[in-house]
Amino acid sequence: xxxxxxxxxxxxxxxxxxxxxxxxxxxxxxxxxxxxxxxxxxxxxxxxxxxxxxxxxxxxxxxxxxxxxxxxxxxxxxxxxxxxxxxxxxxxxxxxxxxxxxx
Numbered sequence: 191x192x193x194x195x196x197x198x199x200x201x202x203x204x205x206x207x208x209x210x211x212x213x214x215x216x217x218x219x220x221x222x223x224x225x226x227x228x229x230x231x232x233x234x235x236x237x238x239x240x241x242x243x244x245x246x247x248x249x250x251x252x253x254x255x256x257x258x259x260x261x262x263x264x265x266x267x268x269x270x271x272x273x274x275x276x277x278x279x280x281x282x283x284x285x286x287x288x289x290x291x292x293x
Contacts, residue, residue: 197250
């Protein structure tokens with residue numbers, strides 16, 4: 191069965207500090223407070239962290255939402271302390287064609 195919802199993955203070597211904690215807090219908040227279909231995952235497998243970058247968050251668009259106008263892999267490009275992760279998800283929720291509203 192194919193995934194039909196956007197997947198947001200955080201890639202971190204160390205989950206005990208900084209933006210890794212922010213990612214987890216944001217994922218928990220959105221998953222528990224919002225009525226939005228997302229899948230959140232975290233990854234610390236060395237091979238994948240090297241591939242995507244330590245401290246990076248990536249939204250993967252499912253095949254069902256793929257189109258020739260938007261990217262299927264959307265990177266959260268924010269160096270330093272994150273302040274806009276929820277905004278990134280909200281903006282790309284719209285780009286992904288989801289109709290449900292984030293607060």
